[in-house]
Amino acid sequence: MNHKPSFQRSSPAAKSRLIIGRKPLLEALEDHKDIDKIFLLKTATGEDILKLKKLAQERNIPVSHVPVEKLNRLSRANHQGVIAFAGLITFQPLQEIISRVVDKGETPLIVVSDGITDTRNLGALARSAYCFGAHALVLPTSNTAAITEETQKASAGALEHLPVCRVRSIEEAYDILHLNGILTVAAAATASATIDSIDLTVPIAVILGAEDKGVSPFVLKKSSHLAQIPMAGKFDSLNVSVAGGILCYEVFNQRRQA
Numbered sequence: 001m002n003h004k005p006s007f008q009r010s011s012p013a014a015k016s017r018l019i020i021g022r023k024p025l026l027e028a029l030e031d032h033k034d035i036d037k038i039f040l041l042k043t044a045t046g047e048d049i050l051k052l053k054k055l056a057q058e059r060n061i062p063v064s065h066v067p068v069e070k071l072n073r074l075s076r077a078n079h080q081g082v083i084a085f086a087g088l089i090t091f092q093p094l095q096e097i098i099s100r101v102v103d104k105g106e107t108p109l110i111v112v113s114d115g116i117t118d119t120r121n122l123g124a125l126a127r128s129a130y131c132f133g134a135h136a137l138v139l140p141t142s143n144t145a146a147i148t149e150e151t152q153k154a155s156a157g158a159l160e161h162l163p164v165c166r167v168r169s170i171e172e173a174y175d176i177l178h179l180n181g182i183l184t185v186a187a188a189a190t191a192s193a194t195i196d197s198i199d200l201t202v203p204i205a206v207i208l209g210a211e212d213k214g215v216s217p218f219v220l221k222k223s224s225h226l227a228q229i230p231m232a233g234k235f236d237s238l239n240v241s242v243a244g245g246i247l248c249y250e251v252f253n254q255r256r257q258a
Helices: 022-030 047-058 068-074 094-103 119-131 149-155 170-179 217-222 240-257
Strands: 018-020 035-041 063-066 082-086 109-114 136-140 164-167 183-187 204-209 225-227
Touching (some): 022 035, 022 082, 035 047, 063 068, 094 109, 109 119, 109 170, 109 240, 119 136, 136 170, 164 170, 170 217, 183 240
Parallel strands (some): 035 063, 109 136, 109 204, 136 164, 183 204, 183 225
Antiparallel strands (some): 018 082, 035 082
């Protein structure tokens, strides 16, 4: 994969904008505009709210049910219990990305977030993934950091080039990956195998969990391989973006040597 990153911190990033009110958000959803996240008042009811929830579910858009104080902090306008963030990027279907990569005759390398909630870590992970040839970054709808201006800044421009896919859940991501013959390698500090002992020249998805909890029990159970990053001494805590960079580099290095 011939990536040629042009990381320019000075280039202006697209600004996230608030969509305030029920009808403006419904219109945006019906026009298929990219929405990053929706905040709904916990007690909000009515046909508009039901329709918003249905459309959000169909399009895998995260919805947070929040108290009125949260909405008032986001905007002092008459929000009617509804505020959303317009997307800064366009999410792409995971299956389409995989098919495109295979059609080009390339070996897929997919990076999957499993509970990464820090926006800057997510951006830094995207930067490392792009540098070492990843074809996509996959984000489940729930329990994942949103793509914000901070995320874009931390990615140093990588998010302008690296496709990002949003799926309903980590389980859905695994279904799509496995149906396409893509093996899953989860980073786990307790794994017996080290990352360099696994054949990464085949189609691979690298799964990275939150720094505090690691990958989820589902990922530990369903992954093709569990692998640890060998380190000097007994210090076993790496920043998730650093760990992701090391794993992606190992994939890149094995494929380059092959």
